[in-house]
Amino acid sequence: MITALLVMTGIALVLGAVLGFASIKFKVEGDPLVEKIDAILPQTQCGQCGFPGCRPYATAIADGEAEINQCPPGGEEGIRKLADLLGREFKPLSEEHGVEKPKSVAVIDEATCIGCTLCIQACPVDAIVGAAKQLHTIVAAECTGCELCLAPCPVDCITMEAITETVDTWKWRYPVVEIKAA
């Protein structure tokens, strides 16, 4: 009787330990659906969707609290991908959230910049370098084109410039050939 009890307690302890260990070891990081949605969003972090960044918007979509057509930088293609992923109906970009624009980067006019650091604080992706009272510069490769730095600048020295195509980024066009009816 005692041995039976001891054996059972022993088994219970071992299994409990295994389960406890497994729950730590194989813990699912975050919500996998949110991850998948976030992977589709363009990470511009501009907030045009009405949420403070792409991830909060992804969470809201996953919770069914937001529509899939609120992200202008992602554009139509992004909406299509979200619709595919979530099995929802495709709908055109919601106008109240903005329009799809060509990809741009911000440029600081260094002759006007007063080194106030306001834009640095506004940039969500740390793409602006500079220190108080010194010229600020935007690292073009890291700028997502979110435009959040435009409004805070007291001397309006930041402008958006569309990214031009170079040989390295040039793409072969989709072949346009007339198709003869079979």
Next chain:
Amino acid sequence: MLRKLFKFHGGVKPQTNKTQSTTAAIAAVPLPDRLVIPLHQAVGGHPRPLVQPGEHVLKGQRIGGADGNLSSAVHASTSGIVRDVAQAVMPHTSGLTTLSVIIEPDGEDRWCELEKVNYRSTPPDELRDFLRDAGVVGLGGAVFPSYAKLKPGKEGKLKTLVINGAECEPFITCDDMLMRERASDMLKGIVAMRYMLQAEEVLIGIEDNKPEAVASVQAAIRASGETGIEAVAIPTRYPAGGAKQLIRVLTGIEVPHGRRSTDFGVQCFNVGTAFSIFEALEHGRPLISRLVTVAGNVTAPRNYDVLIGTPMDHLVRLAGPRPDTDRYIMGGPMMGVRMPGFDVPVVKATNCVLVGSPALFPAPPPEMPCIRCGECAKACPADLAPFEMYWFSRSKNFGKAQEYHLFDCIECGCCSFVCPSHIPLVDYFRFSKSEIWSREREKESSDGARDRFEFKNFRQEREKQEKAEKLAAKAAATREKVATEGAATPAAADGEAAPKPKPSATDAKRALIEAAMEKARQQKAQVAPKNTDHLAPDVEADIAAIDARRNAAPARAADTPDA
């Protein structure tokens, strides 16, 4: 001694059109008025310009320095004045511009001081740097920097060095003429490469429609007395000159999808590359010219030794273009690409300027639906299923296209050539590949943005927390102080009837606040921002200008009503 040859899958036999341009010897080209030398001519990083407008340069002087770990230098092709370092249209289908050095020749064609090396006594690393700075790149069309390929594999030696003289593309004969006229120099280059790669054997593959070239190379090998080098005539079948196809024919090794030939102890170089390695090592001459076939809609097709940067129309004029010429194609009819204009420069990748006209290359008949006949798969030398890749490329289902090994497609054009429905399959594959590359670039940058965004949030959170902790600690300290002083006051006023501890506590608090404010004021006076200490004079000047602007700014803000 007959070597056993192998067959590669697929392939086609288009009309070769090669005899027209091999009747005359290689000719020189008179100096043009202007040379436009793009700095980015090879696979890898963009070389940085080393000259200024107005500077005088000598022939062979380096004008673009290799940048990054895969890059190749660029040189002045003749002596003259640098007129400009500016954007110029490059020989690329897109018609986009690239940073180029524009040289006005002075007519003297004077070499700069040339430095040669003895490859046997130079350490391999230095030798590779030398070839990088000599601008030697693959001249078969891929323009991959040669120094990066001249490394023996993990085992320290190579089994087979394959030299590609197949030249399978119709119309092009520059490698043929090189082998006919310059075989012994080319062979010296091959011997140097064999030494660098520690290769056991060297096989030079030449299509059997070039008997003169085969004979010339074989004679050169005999004359040199070298052993272990063999020139092999291989059956003429397009694209026998594809690296993987040539390796298959000569060695029987089938390089699987997604693997490299070096994994199997084989490396492949073009005959033109071997010649330019000879020039660099033996004479110290960097790669400033190459052989170019001018063929197609011209009265006298021929091969020319052309300076890099020569405008194509200057070159074509020598061969007598017919009046109905409407386009230049760089490369051959199978893999060549249409040029955006007639005056684009000859670059290191230009093996042929194919002059086109509507009569010679009529517009393809309209595309018809794919009937899944499988002809394309039978013809594909890379053993792919072009109709599947076409289907997925057409519907922009790129992931699926990649599953069918899209990136093993060598864009040889065999599939388009045989397709009974006249589908421009290669155009679809090029489209798909560049879309996939662009998506990968986008994904990389958005992943970076996500990381930086998350880090910024984390940093702000942490700063907030640290601030809160500091405040809490301070508040606790203050409370303690107030409590002890508050306790002291009632003790001192013990004799009085009704001591009110509250007002005295308030007094103490007020005193504390005042002390704190005073301290803050002092601190503010003392501490100037650290980044304005010990600066260079120009930065000081910058700051002074910024201060001036900053002082002017509020006035401006007051002017604008909405600010």
